[in-house]
Every structure is written in C-alpha cells, then in structure tokens.
Amino acid sequence: MTCSPSRPHIAADRSEEWTDWRWQMRHRIHTLNDLTDWIRPTEAERQGVAETEPVFRWNITPYYAALMDPDDPACPVRQQVVPHINEMQDDLVNELDPLQEVAHSPVKNLVHNYPDRVAFCVTAECAVYCRFCLRKRMVGDADFFLRTGELQKAIDYIADTPAIRDVLLTGGDPLTFNNAHLEWLLTRLTAIDHVEIVRFGTRMPVKLPYRITDELCDLLAQYTPLWINTHFNHPNELTADADEAIDRLLRAGIPVGNQTVLMRGINDDVETMKALCEGLVAMRVRPYYLYQAQVIGGTGHLRTPVETGMHLMKALRGQTTGFAIPTYVLDTPYGKVPLNRSWVRGRARDYVVMETYNGTVWAEPNPLPASYAHSDMLPRIPYPEAAETVASTAQRPAAV
Ligand SMILES: *Cc1c(COP(=O)(O)O)cnc(C)c1O
Numbered sequence: 388m389t390c391s392p393s394r395p396h397i398a399a400d401r402s403e404e405w406t407d408w409r410w411q412m413r414h415r416i417h418t419l420n421d422l423t424d425w426i427r428p429t430e431a432e433r434q435g436v437a438e439t440e441p442v443f444r445w446n447i448t449p450y451y452a453a454l455m456d457p458d459d460p461a462c463p464v465r466q467q468v469v470p471h472i473n474e475m476q477d478d479l480v481n482e483l484d485p486l487q488e489v490a491h492s493p494v495k496n497l498v499h500n501y502p503d504r505v506a507f508c509v510t511a512e513c514a515v516y517c518r519f520c521l522r523k524r525m526v527g528d529a530d531f532f533l534r535t536g537e538l539q540k541a542i543d544y545i546a547d548t549p550a551i552r553d554v555l556l557t558g559g560d561p562l563t564f565n566n567a568h569l570e571w572l573l574t575r576l577t578a579i580d581h582v583e584i585v586r587f588g589t590r591m592p593v594k595l596p597y598r599i600t601d602e603l604c605d606l607l608a609q610y611t612p613l614w615i616n617t618h619f620n621h622p623n624e625l626t627a628d629a630d631e632a633i634d635r636l637l638r639a640g641i642p643v644g645n646q647t648v649l650m651r652g653i654n655d656d657v658e659t660m661k662a663l664c665e666g667l668v669a670m671r672v673r674p675y676y677l678y679q680a681q682v683i684g685g686t687g688h689l690r691t692p693v694e695t696g697m698h699l700m701k702a703l704r705g706q707t708t709g710f711a712i713p714t715y716v717l718d719t720p721y722g723k724v725p726l727n728r729s730w731v732r733g734r735a736r737d738y739v740v741m742e743t744y745n746g747t748v749w750a751e752p753n754p755l756p757a758s759y760a761h762s763d764m765l766p767r768i769p770y771p772e773a774a775e776t777v778a779s780t781a782q783r784p785a786a787v
Pocket of ligand 1 (some may be wrong): 498501506723
C-alpha cells in the first residue's frame with residue numbers, strides 16, 4: 388500500500404503557480420482525459436468516471452493528484468478520490484442523508500443536534516470531492532450554496548439561541564471562501580456574546596495545503612479562540628507541504644486536531660493507523676476522532692464492520708503515545724457515539740446496537756463478511772424493541 392510520493396515532473400515543479408491555491412482550484416482534474424495525465428486508470432475507474440457522473444461529483448487538485456500512485460489501483464490516496472464503479476453497485480445508492488441533517492436543520496444548512504453547539508455548513512464547495520464523503524449528496528450542488536442573506540439567517544439563529552456556545556464551520560470546505568468572505572463571517576459570529584469558540588472542519592491542509600497562506604493565518608489569528616480539525620486518512624498524505632501548512636496554523640495560535648474516516652483497504656490495518664496517528668503527533672496534530680464510515684449511498688465498498696475499528700483501538704492502546712489515539716465514534720442523528728463497550732451493547736444479527744448520549748438506543752446496519760477475523764469482538768444480543776435505525780434503508784429484523 389505504498390504510493391510513490393509524487394511524479395518526478397511534479398516534484399521538480401515548485402513554481403509559483405503550483406503553490407498558488409487559486410491556480411490549483413482552477414486546474415482541478417475532473418475529466419477522464421485529465422486523469423490520464425496522472426494515472427493509468429483501470430477499467431473499473433473508467434466506468435466509475437462515466438457512470439457516477441450524473442450522481443456524484445468529482446474533482447481532484449493537482450497537488451493531491453501528485454500523491455497518487457499512477458500504477459497501483461489500491462493506492463490509498465487514489466482510492467479516496469478517483470470515482471469507481473463500485474459506487475454504483477451499492478444497494479444504498481439512494482440513501483443520501485443518513486444523519487437526517489436536513490430534518491435537524493432549523494435554518495438552511497445549520498444542523499442543531501446538541502444543545503450547546505451547531506454544525507454550520509457554510510458552503511457546498513470543496514477543493515476535492517472525496518469518494519467516501521458524508522455529504523456526497525450535497526457537495527458541489529448549487530442548491531446547497533448559501534447566498535449572503537441565507538448565511539445571515541443562520542447567524543441570526545445562532546445570535547437568537549443563547550445556549551449555543553460552540554459553532555463548527557463545515558461544508559463543503561469553509562476554507563474555499565476567500566479571505567474577505569471569511570472575515571465577514573468570523574466578524575459576525577465572534578461578535579455574538581454567547582459564542583465562546585468557533586471551529587473549522589477543513590481538509591485544506593490535506594488536499595490543498597497552499598490555501599494555508601500567511602495572510603489567511605494572520606486573519607484567523609484575530610478571532611482566537613479558534614480551533615481547526617483537519618482530515619488526514621493515510622500517512623502518505625503527511626507531506627512536507629502539509630507539515631508547513633500545519634506549522635503556519637499552529638504559529639497563528641490555532642490548535643489543530645484530526646478526524647479520520649476508517650476505510651477498508653485504505654487505513655483499516657493496525658500498522659497504517661499507527662503510522663498515521665504517530666505521523667500526526669509528530670506534526671503536532673492531535674488525533675481527535677476516528678469515524679466509523681457512515682451508511683451512505685455509493686460508499687459501501689469502503690465500509691468496514693464496527694468490529695474492525697474496535698480491534699484497531701484495542702491494538703493501539705499501550706503500543707503508542709496516549710494522545711496519539713483518537714476516539715472511535717459513529718455519528719448518528721442523535722449525536723456521536725463512542726464505539727467502545729461503555730456505549731455499544733452488542734451485535735444483533737446485521738446491526739450493532741448502541742446507546743446515544745441522550746439514552747436513545749440506536750441500531751446501525753453493519754453486516755459481517757462471511758469469513759471475518761474479529762467476529763467475536765461483540766456479544767450477540769437480541770434486536771431491542773425500541774431501537775431506532777437508519778430510517779428508509781433498514782428492514783427491522785425479527786427478534787432473535
Ligand atoms: C460532530 C458534530 C458537532 C461537534 O461535535 P463534537 O463531539 O463536540 O466535536 C456538532 N454538531 C453536529 C451536528 C455534529 O455532527
């Protein structure tokens with residue numbers, strides 16, 4: 388699973404253009420023809436490009452494309468961004484909003500799930516459209532772009548709701564905004580007395596580290612306390628350019644954490660996960676969450692059983708720095724649930740049953756493959772009468 392770090396002609400190209408984030412945005416790869424400049428696509432990838440087109444967008448920055456192995460279809464970078472025909476073979480291809488985020492939105496693109504904090508999807512634009520994206524249904528979709536008046540409505544809702552002390556700006560990727568637009572937004576949010584912290588969820592340090600300019604950092608430094616969570620999934624993404632971007636953020640007084648999505652064949656083995664977590668702390672990035680991959684249409688081929696993640700977490704403990712170990716969680720419509728035995732009750736047939744922070748019993752569809760090493764990780768339990776589950780996809784099984 389090694390990737391060549393970059394293609395020779397790219398490594399040599401450290402031109403001003405290459406490190407200009409706007410140039411990178413303008414030169415994103417989104418046709419098969421462009422893609423063949425970077426890799427030799429397999430038949431499954433060629434079909435993926437053709438057939439996913441009407442359903443899911445795709446886009447790759449040249450910087451991130453340079454991290455792909457041109458010859459290895461199993462390259463962990465390549466699998467994250469190149470469309471694959473498996474996306475269309477997922478039975479759940481129409482289940483596009485598993486967290487019922489639209490239902491939990493008091494105003495457009497503001498998800499208010501916890502009493503004291505909100506996730507504010509300020510844009511649908513992203514530098515790269517990841518194949519596993521939680522918001523695959525909305526990224527790049529004009530319907531989800533907010534006009535200034537709509538942003539103002541969400542800001543008004545936050546201002547009118549004193550319980551909100553923590554505002555998470557997400558998307559899309561909020562750092563696709565230009566600096567003037569960010570300043571507009573941050574000035575308004577930080578002027579609200581009860582908003583104690585603002586944080587960004589952004590993948591820019593991973594897929595377009597040149598966005599983290601000195602000017603951006605000077606701007607962000609004015610709105611302290613501001614936190615950033617970024618999203619590295621594999622050690623091959625920990626490049627010198629990413630390291631520099633992180634360093635600039637830290638020097639601006641912004642603590643940086645990391646959220647990783649657990650994905651089959653990408654980072655679901657102990658060695659890779661350990662290398663990722665240790666590489667992150669070496670860059671002074673604190674591993675925060677490891678996410679169980681959500682039940683979202685078009686991503687089934689990348690999902691692992693919950694037991695895989697639990698096994699990884701158990702294997703890391705004692706073997707590395709305590710703060711290199713993230714919390715393994717599943718996001719549900721009732722909040723994030725740590726996937727450990729304090730919260731997880733057990734396995735009921737093809738479901739993993741857990742309790743959420745407010746006491747809701749949640750059953751996550753999570754079938755086990757036929758021969759699977761960690762199938763004894765969880766006790767077998769009957770399917771609970773009162774469990775809630777992904778509404779439109781899961782057939783409720785008869786009690787065992
Ligand atoms: C993840 C999330 C948050 C932040 O949760 P933390 O556990 O505090 O990081 C807030 N709101 C929503 C809707 C979320 O999904």
